[in-house]
Amino acid sequence: MLDALVAHERTGSSTDVNDEYAWMSENCGETFEILTEYVSMKSSAESFGVDSCASHEEYISMDAIRLLYEDGLCSGTADAAARAPDAPAVQQPGGGIAWNEAGDYAGTTQRVCGPLAGGGNDYDDVFLNLGRDYPDPERFQIVIWDIGGLEPIDGGRTLCTKGLITLYNGVAQIELYDPSVIEIYG
Known part of the structure; x- marks a missing residue:
């Protein structure tokens, strides 16, 4: 469900997802926290610009930082996203x-x-x-x-x-x- 809600946030889809958010907040607290951290910092980066991923380490989880990094909303290759264990490679269409x-x-x-x-x-x-x-x-x-x-x-x-x-x-x-x-x- 996290993947679906992140995809919704990335595309700005007008699909009503309030029920999914409510369910996640009641049943998957840790996952819901990742989503809310991601959405909050995504909004901040879109309004005020991209910071280094490392600058977010003390405020949000590494999972939320990885999502921001995948979207290009935090920067640096030697920063938190790149250092994080099991950080997924950012997949580009057709590679690159x-x-x-x-x-x-x-x-x-x-x-x-x-x-x-x-x-x-x-x-x-x-x-x-x-x-x-x-x-x-x-x-x-x-x-x-x-x-x-x-x-x-x-x-x-x-x-x-x-x-x-x-x-x-x-x-x-x-x-x-x-x-x-x-x-x-x-």
């Missing part, structure tokens, strides 16, 4: 690394995935921001040079692409000339 880990792989060719947080154009160039939107320096950016524009992509959909990861003013990015190498999920 998460947007918030890409900076650790600068200088290598990788497949990177993440939720579309925003984007923009500058003349004929298009910028797609994953995980967090511009101007946040923690975002991952896909730069597509000289294409003029793209068909609109719904925010929150997961994008994946493969290429050489570079850092531009501290922002991890992959530069492309062909938008067809971007995969869209969700």
Whole structure:
């Protein structure tokens, strides 16, 4: 049931889940606590920005931190989520690394995935921001040079692409000339 309620929170589904929440609070106190910690910190991260996972250790359970980490709502690879025993690998569609880990792989060719947080154009160039939107320096950016524009992509959909990861003013990015190498999920 935790997985179903977390999925509901991640998608923002309008399905009425009050009965499930009530049942869980009465019958699965520890699991309900994980869910409420996750939902509370998810809301905080969406409003105020992403903190390191380690900064949450004294406030919430490791299970809630893992859920936040899977969503890219707490950062760092040497932090609480990565150190936690049995921490599940963050699964990306078709494999690859998460947007918030890409900076650790600068200088290598990788497949990177993440939720579309925003984007923009500058003349004929298009910028797609994953995980967090511009101007946040923690975002991952896909730069597509000289294409003029793209068909609109719904925010929150997961994008994946493969290429050489570079850092531009501290922002991890992959530069492309062909938008067809971007995969869209969700």
